[in-house]
Structure formats: structure tokens, C-alpha cells
Amino acid sequence: MGALTRAVRNISRRKMRAFLVVIALGFSLAIMISLPPGILANQESTQNLTTNYDNTVNQMEQRLTLIMCVNGSSSNTTSQFPFPYGGRGGYGGGYGRFGGFGSQENYMDETVAGTIDSISGVEAVVPILDVPEGVTTQTFTGFGGRTFTFNVSAYTIEGVPLNSSLVADDYVPLPTNITQGRDLQTGDTEVAVLSLNNTGYFGVGVGGEVNINGTNFQVVGVHGESGSSAYALGQAADVRTLFMNISDAQAVSGLTGEISAINVYADNSSDVSNVAQEISNEFPTFSVTTEESELQTIENLYNSTMTTNEAAVSQTQTVAFEEIIVAVVATSLIVLFVMLYTVRERTKEIGTLKAIGFSNWNVMSQFILEGILLSLAAGIVAIMIGSIGAPTLSALLLPHIANPFSPSGGRFGGGGFVVRTGGAGTPGADIATAVATATPTPQLMLIALVAAVGLGAVGSLYPAWRASRTRPAEAMRYE
Amino acid sequence: MSETVLKAENLSKTYMMGKREVHALSDLNLQVNRGEFVAVMGPSGSGKTTLLNVLGCIDRPTGGKVILDEVDVAKLPEKELYKIRRNKIGFVFQTFNLLPYLNASENVELPMENTRKSGTERKRKARELLKVVGLSGREEHRPQRLSAGEQQRVAIARALANDPAIVLADEPTGNLDTQNKYEIVRLLANLNIERGTTVVAVTHDSQVASHTERVLFLKDGKITKEKQGLHLTKKKLMCPYCGSKIQPNDERCPSCRKRL
Numbered sequence: 195m196g197a198l199t200r201a202v203r204n205i206s207r208r209k210m211r212a213f214l215v216v217i218a219l220g221f222s223l224a225i226m227i228s229l230p231p232g233i234l235a236n237q238e239s240t241q242n243l244t245t246n247y248d249n250t251v252n253q254m255e256q257r258l259t260l261i262m263c264v265n266g267s268s269s270n271t272t273s274q275f276p277f278p279y280g281g282r283g284g285y286g287g288g289y290g291r292f293g294g295f296g297s298q299e300n301y302m303d304e305t306v307a308g309t310i311d312s313i314s315g316v317e318a319v320v321p322i323l324d325v326p327e328g329v330t331t332q333t334f335t336g337f338g339g340r341t342f343t344f345n346v347s348a349y350t351i352e353g354v355p356l357n358s359s360l361v362a363d364d365y366v367p368l369p370t371n372i373t374q375g376r377d378l379q380t381g382d383t384e385v386a387v388l389s390l391n392n393t394g395y396f397g398v399g400v401g402g403e404v405n406i407n408g409t410n411f412q413v414v415g416v417h418g419e420s421g422s423s424a425y426a427l428g429q430a431a432d433v434r435t436l437f438m439n440i441s442d443a444q445a446v447s448g449l450t451g452e453i454s455a456i457n458v459y460a461d462n463s464s465d466v467s468n469v470a471q472e473i474s475n476e477f478p479t480f481s482v483t484t485e486e487s488e489l490q491t492i493e494n495l496y497n498s499t500m501t502t503n504e505a506a507v508s509q510t511q512t513v514a515f516e517e518i519i520v521a522v523v524a525t526s527l528i529v530l531f532v533m534l535y536t537v538r539e540r541t542k543e544i545g546t547l548k549a550i551g552f553s554n555w556n557v558m559s560q561f562i563l564e565g566i567l568l569s570l571a572a573g574i575v576a577i578m579i580g581s582i583g584a585p586t587l588s589a590l591l592l593p594h595i596a597n598p599f600s601p602s603g604g605r606f607g608g609g610g611f612v613v614r615t616g617g618a619g620t621p622g623a624d625i626a627t628a629v630a631t632a633t634p635t636p637q638l639m640l641i642a643l644v645a646a647v648g649l650g651a652v653g654s655l656y657p658a659w660r661a662s663r664t665r666p667a668e669a670m671r672y673e
Numbered sequence: 674m675s676e677t678v679l680k681a682e683n684l685s686k687t688y689m690m691g692k693r694e695v696h697a698l699s700d701l702n703l704q705v706n707r708g709e710f711v712a713v714m715g716p717s718g719s720g721k722t723t724l725l726n727v728l729g730c731i732d733r734p735t736g737g738k739v740i741l742d743e744v745d746v747a748k749l750p751e752k753e754l755y756k757i758r759r760n761k762i763g764f765v766f767q768t769f770n771l772l773p774y775l776n777a778s779e780n781v782e783l784p785m786e787n788t789r790k791s792g793t794e795r796k797r798k799a800r801e802l803l804k805v806v807g808l809s810g811r812e813e814h815r816p817q818r819l820s821a822g823e824q825q826r827v828a829i830a831r832a833l834a835n836d837p838a839i840v841l842a843d844e845p846t847g848n849l850d851t852q853n854k855y856e857i858v859r860l861l862a863n864l865n866i867e868r869g870t871t872v873v874a875v876t877h878d879s880q881v882a883s884h885t886e887r888v889l890f891l892k893d894g895k896i897t898k899e900k901q902g903l904h905l906t907k908k909k910l911m912c913p914y915c916g917s918k919i920q921p922n923d924e925r926c927p928s929c930r931k932r933l
Binding site: 196200203204207542543545546547548549550551552553554556665666667670 | 726729731732751752755756758759760764766770772773774775783784786787831832835
């Protein structure tokens with residue numbers, strides 16, 4: 195029968211006390227092992243957010259390298275409001291190039307595209323031909339009996355280049371919300387993608403044919419009200435737009451060699467203003483519009499959000515570190531006080547042991563062993579608590595970081611912006627979810643056991659030393 | 674000439690009670706021979722327990738020498754003293770001081786724990802000693818399940834665990850009823866006769882003291898008187914009252930029927 199047996203017997207002698215001490219220690223140690231996974235989950239989650247942000251903003255920057263060019267002054271051609279009939283208010287939003295109220299397109303020669311393409315800093319040039327079709331004159335009587343007359347188009351042909359590299363790089367403004375059939379593809383000719391509204395107008399669906407100015411187009415797809423891939427800010431596509439190859443559009447509208455607008459993409463966002471200036475210089479009559487202000491807004495939001503996130507993660511780490519320190523100190527103190535009490539309670543026993551020939555070290559090791567056993571039991575309890583309760587403990591003890599992508603709390607949600615992350619982006623990981631999945635790893639559990647033994651030894655060191663220094667004659671008198 | 678196992682020379686022990694000095698032992702001289710059964714008697718506060726503590730190396734004297742088996746233990750450092758306590762001295766306490774979470778056998782094994790004896794040897798020795806003190810079959814019983822007299826027997830077995838040079842008993846019958854008191858005294862006396870164990874017992878009970886070989890009277894930290902006890906004749910297997918022949922285990926004299 196050695197010191198270990200005596201230690202076990204002594205602990206089990208007072209079962210309720212041992213149970214309470216082990217539970218208290220177990221919770222302290224559980225905090226220690228529950229917070230690191232929480233922090234790691236937070237870091238991972240924030241890393242995901244950063245990656246997401248980077249992907250999104252890069253994509254947005256790519257979109258925002260867009261310079262839209264139309265022939266004529268903007269006052270002539272700009273509609274500030276999306277308009278359901280005719281024009282491209284839906285796509286253009288604040289930058290619509292086509293007058294909604296029957297304003298006249300100023301077509302330009304398609305060779306302009308080649309000239310712009312040669313400007314330094316230009317990544318891609320996308321000529322577009324918009325042709326309003328089925329124009330009718332409508333009269334509207336307003337207040338006071340005043341009569342307004344204006345032209346309304348039944349649908350708009352959107353001719354886009356189906357050049358392989360432009361399509362592959364997603365520069366071509368194709369509809370994104372295909373509800374039936376397919377989208378336009380590289381090299382498509384004499385095929386069309388209709389809007390839902392068009393299908394009603396023409397009375398055909400996918401697989402049918404529409405006749406436009408004497409030419410039959412096979413309907414390969416139908417698009418809903420959606421953003422176009424080239425317009426990242428997500429304005430709704432015109433519900434009456436019919437998409438086709440630009441060469442087909444030129445042919446059916448009798449505008450061979452003509453285009454109505456050019457989307458120019460700069461190499462990067464820093465080139466946008468230079469390229470826009472060059473275009474304006476080269477073609478003084480052009481209305482050249484950029485989206486620099488949006489880019490700036492998004493960059494500002496990105497920067498401030500990332501700063502906030504980094505600060506929040508840093509704060510999380512600091513808080514977690516402090517809580518772990520508190521848990522470590524609490525564990526040591528619990529062991530210290532319990533062992534001090536035990537030593538005091540067993541003074542006479544210590545005196546007896548010394549009187550019958552136990553050395554100081556024998557006595558000291560006995561109490562250290564008891565402290566270690568208590569902590570070891572607590573370590574096992576901590577692993578059990580940590581395995582089950584780590585997510586709860588982490589959620590309770592770690593500061594919550596708002597997910598900028600979440601609709602309610604996010605900086606891009608609910609309010610002004612709708613960010614389309616595109617193909618490369620994945621939804622931002624929700625930090626609350628990430629914390630909820632945080633569980634201690636086997637390595638962490640092993641560390642917890644080692645820490646338990648260490649803290650048990652440290653906590654019982656002083657009481658054990660005091661016990662070993664007890665003078666037997668005095669201890670014998672102790673009642 | 675008998676061999677001296679324990680000798681105290683000019684022993685003194687002074688306590689400080691606040692600013693006042695209390696002389697618990699004062700220039701005390703004492704000699705105990707191997708195989709003797711000695712009682713130290715005295716009134717309360719005469720220094721009996723202090724003397725036993727100093728002789729047993731669990732307290733240090735303020736002055737003088739304590740020579741145990743030819744070693745002056747008064748000057749030894751603590752790291753040597755525990756070995757003396759373990760190997761040379763056996764303690765029996767008034768309140769038994771058994772560890773409640775160990776059974777009788779384990780309590781007896783305790784002093785042997787840090788010796789070179791193997792676990793099996795320790796167990797065998799513990800059983801043997803428990804048999805000597807009359808507790809055969811009670812090895813697995815914890816102190817709570819033993820009577821006071823039985824607990825003191827376990828304590829005596831524990832004191833004998835390492836075959837000490839001397840057994841120091843502090844009021845060994847102080848917590849016992851009359852029946853158990855005589856049984857414990859007889860046990861100590863028999864151990865003294867049969868095993869040659871040297872015993873120094875502190876007591877304030879004159880009847881207990883009279884059953885030892887030599888009684889030392891302590892007063893104010895000094896030995897003031899010494900007298901012979903009944904045990905001397907008993908050792909010669911003679912009734913101390915009528916001189917008839919007796920056996921070591923006789924509780925009463927077969928002739929005069931007096932309690933031995």
C-alpha cells in the first residue's frame with residue numbers, strides 16, 4: 195500500500211467534497227479547453243470573410259472597371275429611372291444610355307470599338323446594339339386635361355457580341371436569370387433569348403420561333419427579371435429585352451456596322467479615369483460614364499469592415515486570453531485552498547506520519563499526489579464538459595462578431611447594397627455557426643490533462659510544503 | 674552490566690509563553706537499559722509528554738544530550754532524525770492515532786513503507802505483529818470497527834513494525850476502560866518479557882506504573898524519585914505479591930489470585 199493508494203482513499207473518504215471540487219475544477223479547465231477552439235473557429239470564420247470580401251470586391255472592381263460610352267450628350271440620352279417600356283433603364287439604372295421616353299439612339303460606327311480597344315489600359319471592348327422595336331405612339335392625358343404624346347416600344351433588341359473570349363471572360367451583358375432553356379453562347383446565330391414578357395408578346399416559348407423584321411429566330415431561352423452578368427450592381431434587367439447576337443441585331447434592324455453603345459473595361463480600377471479621359475479626348479461627342487464613386491464607396495466599406503473585423507478578432511483573442519488566465523488562476527486557487535484546508539484538517543495525521551518515520555518529502559509528495567489526483571479527475575470532467583459544452587461556453591464567453599454578409603447585421607445587407615458574389619465567391623461563413631461547431635481536438639484534450647496535472651501540482655505545492663514543515667510535536671497537540 | 678539504549682544528560686527544554694519562559698524539562702538525567710520496562714509518572718504539567726517527545730526525536734531539547742543507541746540524536750538534522758524515528762523508535766499514542774482510511778494491517782505496514790521491505794514482507798510482518806497483539810483475523814478491519822483497546826493494540830503493533838530499539842508510549846492507557854487498561858499494560862509487559870522490547874511509558878496512573886519494572890517520578894521537569902515496580906519479579910516469573918511461580922500469560926496469580 196503506497197502513497198497513491200492512500201491518496202485515493204483520502205479523496206474518496208470525503209466523496210461530496212471531492213465531487214464538488216472536481217466539478218468546480220472541471221468547469222475551470224473546461225473553459226480553458228473550450229475557448230481555443232472558439233478562437234480558432236472565429237479566426238477561420240473571419241478568414242473566410244476576408245477571402246469572401248476579397249473575392250467579392252475583386253469581382254466588383256472588375257465590374258467597376260466598366261466605362262460606358264454612348265454617342266451624344268448625357269442629357270439627351272440618360273434616363274435616371276428604370277422604365278419598363280423600351281430603353282435600357284433596367285440595366286443602366288442611373289447610367290441608362292437609352293432614353294425611356296422614346297428618345298432617339300445616336301448610333302455610331304462599330305469601328306469606334308477598335309479605336310477604343312487600342313487605347314492603353316483597355317482590357318476589353320464590348321459593342322452593343324440596342325434597338326427598340328414595335329414602337330407605337332401613345333397619348334396620355336394628365337391633370338388639367340393636358341395631353342402628352344410619347345413613343346413606347348413593344349420590346350428592345352439587345353445585340354451583344356458572342357465573341358468567345360468576351361463571353362468566356364464574362365464581359366458580355368447576357369441575362370443571368372434564365373428561367374427556361376439556356377443562355378446565349380459563343381457563336382450563336384439566329385437564336386434569341388426572350389424575356390418572360392416577350393414570350394407573352396410573341397406567344398412563343400423555348401423551342402419556338404419569333405419573326406423579327408422577316409427573319410426567324412429560334413427561341414433558346416427565357417430570362418426573368420434579373421441582373422445582367424455585366425452589371426454587377428444588380429439592377430433588374432429590362433423585362434422586355436430580347437437578346438441576340440449583335441450581327442443578327444444589326445441585320446434585322448438594318449443597322450449593319452452600327453452600334454448604340456460600347457462597354458469598355460479598363461485593365462484595373464486605377465486605369466478607369468485615364469481611359470475615360472482618353473475616350474473623351476478621342477470622341478468629344480461621346481457621353482462617357484464611369485462607376486468610380488461606387489468603387490470608392492465599396493472600397494471604403496471594405497476597408498472599414500475589415501478593420502472592424504480585425505479589431506473584433508483581436509478583441510476576442512484578448513478576452514479569451516484573459517479568461518483562460520482567470521481559469522488557470524481559479525484552478526490553482528481552488529486546488530490551493532482545498533489542499534490548505536486538507537492539510538489543516540489532517541494536521542494530527544501529518545504529525546503521526548512524521549512521528550512514525552515519514553520524511554518531509556514523503557509527507558509532501560503525499561499531498562502533492564492528492565492535489566494531482568483531484569486535478570486529473572477534474573481534467574477528465576473538463577474533457578467531458580468541453581466535448582459537449584465547448585460551443586456553449588465559447589458562445590457565452592467570447593465576444594460575438596457580426597457577419598458583414600448577414601442580411602440583418604451585415605454592412606452590405608438589408609441596406610443600400612446587394613453584393614453579388616458571383617461564381618468565385620461563397621457565402622460568408624457565419625461566425626455564430628462557426629463557434630457552434632468548435633469542439634476541443636484530441637491534442638487539446640491531452641493538453642488539458644497535462645495542464646490539470648501541472649496546475650494540481652502547482653496548487654498543492656505550498657500546502658504540501660507546509661504539511662512537510664509541520665513539527666510533529668506541535669501537530670500531535672493539534673485538535 | 675546492562676547495555677544502555679537511551680540516555681539523557683542534562684536535558685532541558687524551555688518554551689516561550691509570550692515573554693515568559695516555561696522550563697518543561699530542567700537538567701534532567703535519565704538512563705534506560707535495553708530490555709527495560711520503565712514508567713515515567715508525574716502530575717499534569719510535570720513535563721512527561723515533553724520528555725517523551727524529546728526522547729522520541731519529535732521535539733528538540735533546548736540543551737543537553739539524548740543518546741539513543743550511542744548516537745546523540747539531539748544534534749541531528751531533520752533529514753537524519755526521520756530515519757531514527759522510523760528505525761529506532763516506536764511510538765504509541767494516547768489517542769492511538771491510527772489512520773482512519775487504512776485497515777489494521779495497513780496501519781501496521783505504514784512505518785515499513787519507506788524501508789527496504791517488499792510489499793509481501795510488509796504484509797507478512799503486519800499479520801505477524803497483529804497476531805502478537807492478539808488481533809489475528811482483524812487485519813482487514815478499519816479503526817472505526819475496532820474497540821478502543823483493539824485500536825491501541827494496532828497502535829502497539831505499528832510501533833513494533835520496524836523492530837525499534839525502544840517503544841515510547843504516551844499515556845497508552847489514558848483513553849481506555851479498566852479492563853482494556855490492564856490488557857494493554859499486560860501486552861506491553863509481555864512484549865517486554867517475550868520479545869525483550871524496551872518500553873518507556875508515560876502515565877499518571879500509579880496502578881499502571883506499578884506494573885512496570887522501574888517508575889521514575891517527574892516533577893517540574895526533573896526526575897525527583899525512582900522506585901522499583903512489580904514487573905521486575907514478574908520478569909522472573911514470580912508473583913510479585915506471594916512469590917509463587919507464574920506463567921507469562923497469567924492474568925492472576927494461581928496461588929494468591931491477585932491481578933498480575
